[in-house]
Amino acid sequence: MWRREWKNLTFLTVAFLVCFYLPVEYLQGWTRLKAAVWESLYLVRWYAQEHVLLCLVPAFFIAGAIGVFVSQAAVMKYLGARANKVLAYGVASVSGTILAVCSCTVLPLFAGIYRMGAGLGPASAFLYSGPAINVLAIILTARILGLELGIARAVGAVVFSVFVGLAMHFIFRKEELEKANNQADLPEPEAGRPLWQNALFFAAMVGVLVFANWGKPAEADGFWVAVHSVKWLLTGLCAAGLGLILVFWIRLAWFKVVLAGAATAALAAIFPHEPMIAFAAGVIGLSWAASTGSGEGGEWFSQSWNFAKQILPLLLAGVLVAGFLLGRPGQEGLIPSEWVSAAVGGNSLTANFFASLAGAFMYFATLTEVPILQGLIGSGMGKGPALALLLAGPALSLPSMLVLRGVMGTKKTAVFVCLVVAMATVTGMIYGALFA
DSSP: OHHHHHHHHHHHHHHHHHHHTOOTTTTGGGHHHHHHHHHHHHHHHHHIIIIIIIIIHHHHHHHHHHHHHSOHHHHHHHHBTTSOHHHHHHHHHTGGGTOOOOTTTHHHHHHHHHHTTBOHHHHHHHHHHHHHSOHHHHHHHHHHHOHHHHHHHHHHHHHHHHHHHHHHHHHTHHHHHHHHHHSOOOOOOOOSSOHHHHHHHHHHHHHHHHHHTOOOOSSSSSHHHHHHHTHHHHHHHHHHHHHHHHHHTSOOOHHHHHHHHHHHHHHHHHOTTOHHHHHHHHHHHHHHHHHTOOTHHHHHHHHHHHHHHHHHHHHHHHHHHHHHHHOSTTSOOSSOHHHHHHHTBSSOHHHHHHHHHHHHHSOOOTTTHHHHHHHHHHTTBOHHHHHHHHHHTTTOOHHHHHHHHHHHOHHHHHHHHHHHHHHHHHHHHHHHHHOO
């Protein structure tokens, strides 16, 4: 009873302070407030157009596949609480070199391995490294913001992910020890198909995810530009390989897969400059073929749908709030951008902390953090805060925090966020002192 009353008192106190300090003069005429509302709507529309179909939907299918096609014993062997620590953290800390994803797209994958029995430490390292150690983003950082900052980001992100994972394991060591004791040595179950077949299955899905989201590099020519020019051809080849796997190994009805593939190919030929139409048709066809099937195919769709129901509403709500407060890149939300620019100048503790905190709450789509940071540096941002934002920003966002709370609880989410912000602040100060 008293606990409930304390909660009520806390809520009333916070509400009173908000009302007491409400900046009505600042919001006079509602101009900025109305602009912030429009920014939140523009941002959530942009997020839905650019990320839900191409990023999140493939991630949901991959996460569902982890729950169905990867045995719990295999997850515990390599990432579980009793797994070899060098192997577990080594694999988790470099996962982002394969997955070119943002802080939101990595969430279904994290939820999949965490619920399958992965240890909190390796799972947290994977959660951070997935969006942070993006090869394309690191190359873009070195090309635009300087080689030293690109190298610092790459090295810092790998070390960072291991440290955050170890810290999460140490802080919650009692729970992890209990989990390890409960995870008896399970014999590897007899697989319905060889390991290499499962590996190709996941490789095809990851290929679709990576190539469909391959961003256009800043330079006019080179290898990355060449890949971008054929990104949809590569996406189609990965999708065709996935279709063959679904027919011959997953045992989905061949006529459904062929019909879905034919419709997708026809739309790609009819609308060559609107690849989203063909991609949407492929997603609908895959969902129809899997959901109407039995056995592993039906279970795969069911698991994927469960992830979508849990994660997508929270992400969209978080994007709305982030857009309302901070706006889109280059646009104003409720918080003026000049406040951010003024707070991150120099290399003080305050500047690094504010850069880390702001980066943790802002939403950065893949590769967008570099041009945003370029503008902030041009406005006087210090080198230390720049690295701090690069280390905290891509790995966290307000939408991802809301989802993480539902996956691993409020306490663990709060500790993870605090670790990322604190480590980014310290790393930024050290880098700023060395390269001032």
